[in-house]
Amino acid sequence: MSTPVIAIFDVGKTNKKLFLFDENYQMVYEQSAKFIETVDEDGFPCDNLENLRLSVFDSLRAAFSKKEFQIKAINFATYGASFVYIDEEGKPLTPLYNYLKPYDPALQKQFYDTYGGEQQFSMLTASPVLGNLNSGMQLYRMKYEKPDVYANIKYALHLPQYMSYLLTGQPVTDITSIGCHTNLWDFTKNDYHEWVYKEGIIEKLAPLVPSDSVLAPTFPGTGYSVGIGLHDSSSALIPYLVSFHEPFMLISTGTWCISMNPFNNTPLTEEELKSDCLAYLTYKGQPVKSSRLFAGYEHEQQVKRIAEHFNVDTAKYKTVGYDPEIIAKLKGRSDAGLTSVSKDGLKESPFAQRDLASFNTYTEAYHQLILDLVTAQKASTELVMNSSVKRLFVDGGFSKNPIYMNLLAAAFPKLEIFSASMAQATAVGAALAIHSEWNSKLLPTDIIELKYYSITQDVSL
Known part of the structure; x- marks a missing residue:
């Protein structure tokens, strides 16, 4: 059958x-x-x-x-x-x-x-x-x-x-x-x-x-x-709206990293608009205050630059684990101040301006790239965060990146940080949107697997 x-x-x-x-x-x-x-x-x-x-x-x-x-x-x-x-x-x-x-x-x-x-x-x-x-x-x-x-x-x-x-x-x-x-x-x-x-x-x-x-x-x-059909960012939010009802935020990561807060319906301010904030509409027509960061694209470009400099395969970053000692070393560098990002300066990560010759290894350079991206991500996400939010979910490519996730946990020490693992949130959202039209079962409650990231080292952003 x-x-x-x-x-x-x-x-x-x-x-x-x-x-x-x-x-x-x-x-x-x-x-x-x-x-x-x-x-x-x-x-x-x-x-x-x-x-x-x-x-x-x-x-x-x-x-x-x-x-x-x-x-x-x-x-x-x-x-x-x-x-x-x-x-x-x-x-x-x-x-x-x-x-x-x-x-x-x-x-x-x-x-x-x-x-x-x-x-x-x-x-x-x-x-x-x-x-x-x-x-x-x-x-x-x-x-x-x-x-x-x-x-x-x-x-x-x-x-x-x-x-x-x-x-x-x-x-x-x-x-x-x-x-x-x-x-x-x-x-x-x-x-x-x-x-x-x-x-x-x-x-x-x-x-x-x-x-x-x-x-x-x-x-x-x-x-x-x-x-x-659905716009992908709105589609990716659907499984979370179905599964969780306490206030949360989602960072949907891909070419763009979209921070979405379904529990913030305050009007956009002039400052927020200048910093690439916007509102999406859910598939039910409700506004979702959001901010955008071109971090996935930036990651792709800089990974190529690092790989070329160190003469390694562009996919090498997938094998690099999180090393808190490297992060501590990088934060002590003389150019560490470059990492700070103003809320008006989220268009490009500082890493593009860094001299790769100043890094001893590929792993060190890659940690610096993620450190720069997460610093920008923190500034972007905070633009649409409010006090009701207790949980932050991350899905998409960066959710599988241990360096990114550990640094994000350090960046938001008062929140519960989870990487969300599921078979393609965007695609599942599009399926859930028309659930009753094809599925004889009740809406699922267990389709999102969560991995909790806590601050295990003395690292802060």
Whole structure:
């Protein structure tokens, strides 16, 4: 007899994965592939949309061919701030533009001058000024820089909803994608910001439907339904909201390290916005005060630099354990003061400015990198922390890094610090969002394994 499962596509900036989970949320199948980059019309790197489309179909055909599984539902969680512009026939009109692409300063000034100025606008939309990372600004750019293309856009679909569209043919909009630093949503009105209506952008946005909705598929297969997709950061929070009810914070680590506090609904301040704070919306539409740090990307870049300097494999860091004696030595260095990070200076870790020749070993240099990143992480996380929080969970790549976790415990001595181990929190969140549509069992209470980190050495940050 075949096992009932849900298929989840988890698409990050680096990897795209397909998981199958059984009704106990145990992963029973995994397929992974690297993204193949291409370039847009300006030569700026971007993900290959056609490659992604074909891989969705190929991966699903392979999964459906496995007779030991019965796919009951499919859902998606992807990185945010990325639109796919489709025409009347549902075909993409442009490349999948990279959210790191520079934004024209003159056009950005035009926008904010028209709609109340950066500070006021950012506070209403809970969106720091981030250029193309504010995905609504991508639509504004299309309207003014590519009016011919803009005129042919039937719908602008965020990437999770485009992936759902591939299997259903139904264009929809999801609140978790709209609510993540897009400049589109007015958190004070719980509606689109007035500029979306004044500029006619609303006509390019598909109908807004609940995040736990499912749609009928057009892709071959029987007896399954398709979710509408979720923004990955909001999806990663779902297992924690289901499992824990006492106030907590989650640091979801990946390319970005997002500190999310579901128990802080105070309005964003000007200082917080300048320090890259924002608010997400949960899949139930509730605001989550959050701060962002580009620490995963910084780690990736600096690990390459260290490996090249010491002539070792770039993956060597995975074998490096936590050594408190090295940390104590590093804190006594003459340049230790570099490690301190002001709350206005969270864009780049100090490690990029360090001379690698000043470190005796790879291990020493790598400890310094993590020390710098955790110092920045502490400053970032504290921006959205409040006194109600007693626990801090860490999931994603850094949760498996013993140096990071031990230093984080030292950074927050009054909190209970846990690395959260589960089979892909982002993917599980997307499965939980539509639990009742595919799963005959009750919501699970034991899907997150926690490892407690205490301060065992005299190390403080």
